[in-house]
Amino acid sequence: xxxxxxxxxxxxxxxxxxxxxxxxxxxxxxxxxxxxxxxxxxxxxxxxxxxxxxxxxxxxxxxxxxxxxxxxxxxxxxxxxxxxxxxxxxxxxxxxxxxxxxxxxxxxxxxxxxxxxxxxxxxxxxx
Amino acid sequence: xxxxxxxxxxxxxxxxxxxxxxxxxxxxxxxxxxxxxxxxxxxxxxxxxxxxxxxxxxxxxxxxxxxxxxxxxxxxxxxxxxxxxxxxxxxxxxxxxxxxxxxxxxxxxxxxxxxxxxxxxxxxxxx
DNA sequence: CTGAATCCTTCAGGATACTG
DNA sequence: CAGTATCCTGAAGGATTCAG
Numbered sequence: 001x002x003x004x005x006x007x008x009x010x011x012x013x014x015x016x017x018x019x020x021x022x023x024x025x026x027x028x029x030x031x032x033x034x035x036x037x038x039x040x041x042x043x044x045x046x047x048x049x050x051x052x053x054x055x056x057x058x059x060x061x062x063x064x065x066x067x068x069x070x071x072x073x074x075x076x077x078x079x080x081x082x083x084x085x086x087x088x089x090x091x092x093x094x095x096x097x098x099x100x101x102x103x104x105x106x107x108x109x110x111x112x113x114x115x116x117x118x119x120x121x122x123x124x125x126x127x
Numbered sequence: 128x129x130x131x132x133x134x135x136x137x138x139x140x141x142x143x144x145x146x147x148x149x150x151x152x153x154x155x156x157x158x159x160x161x162x163x164x165x166x167x168x169x170x171x172x173x174x175x176x177x178x179x180x181x182x183x184x185x186x187x188x189x190x191x192x193x194x195x196x197x198x199x200x201x202x203x204x205x206x207x208x209x210x211x212x213x214x215x216x217x218x219x220x221x222x223x224x225x226x227x228x229x230x231x232x233x234x235x236x237x238x239x240x241x242x243x244x245x246x247x248x249x250x251x252x253x254x
Numbered sequence: 255c256t257g258a259a260t261c262c263t264t265c266a267g268g269a270t271a272c273t274g
Numbered sequence: 275c276a277g278t279a280t281c282c283t284g285a286a287g288g289a290t291t292c293a294g
């Protein structure tokens with residue numbers, strides 16, 4: 001959350017369920033991981049390859065966060081070499097489905113947004 | 128987006144509509160503003176009071192971003208003192224509705240997540 | 255009232271090397 | 275293979291001041 005260096009009591013803002021979801025899904029990678037794991041159980045290295053651009057460190061941190069929130073299960077197979085599989089929990093599958101709605105919105109309005117931006121930008125460019 | 132200081136071409140990851148939405152709604156405040164404005168046209172100072180904890184700077188920056196993306200309209204009333212009203216566009220209303228789905232998810236699983244966390248945490252506490 | 259500008263702190267996240 | 279441990283940078287965001 002991070003509220004800077006001051007320490008005002010922050011009277012409101014909490015108890016907001018939207019913030020709750022977003023905090024869970026925030027960051028550059030959480031969703032990518034969720035999507036990659038949606039296909040079925042997936043291994044660490046597979047994730048590293050599938051979620052393009054992610055660093056090993058960020059992958060680990062995000063996996064831990066998602067696991068902690070009960071969105072991912074981590075299964076260690078005591079073989080050698082080690083094999084660890086991550087899978088979505090039912091709760092996470094629901095989330096994944098709901099995110100689909102957002103994707104729908106994004107796809108429907110993608111071009112409208114691009115247009116709005118262009119308009120806004122060259123309205124200011126015309127100073 | 129910020130990809131750190133390296134400059135790898137980043138072959139994939141883009142064209143992802145989820146990232147598109149999230150980028151638009153990301154940050155601590157965008158959603159709060161959207162929600163506050165969902166009630167109807169709202170003035171700068173009202174937003175400052177409604178979105179608890181936001182700084183004037185962040186409010187301005189986020190308003191500009193949302194306006195640029197075509198999610199908010201900004202209407203200046205040439206009175207004195209100046210009066211500026213912000214309102215959601217139809218596109219933003221749709222988004223607001225869709226976000227409701229996420230809120231639903233959050234509310235349904237809020238306690239499950241809390242439980243998962245507690246379990247995870249004291250599983251490690253028991254080293 | 256509605257901002258824009260400046261300065262400063264915190265933190266997410268990248269690179270890399272090392273371990274069981 | 276599946277991580278952990280360091281170190282470092284850029285961006286987000288808070289405080290404050292100035293201006294139309």
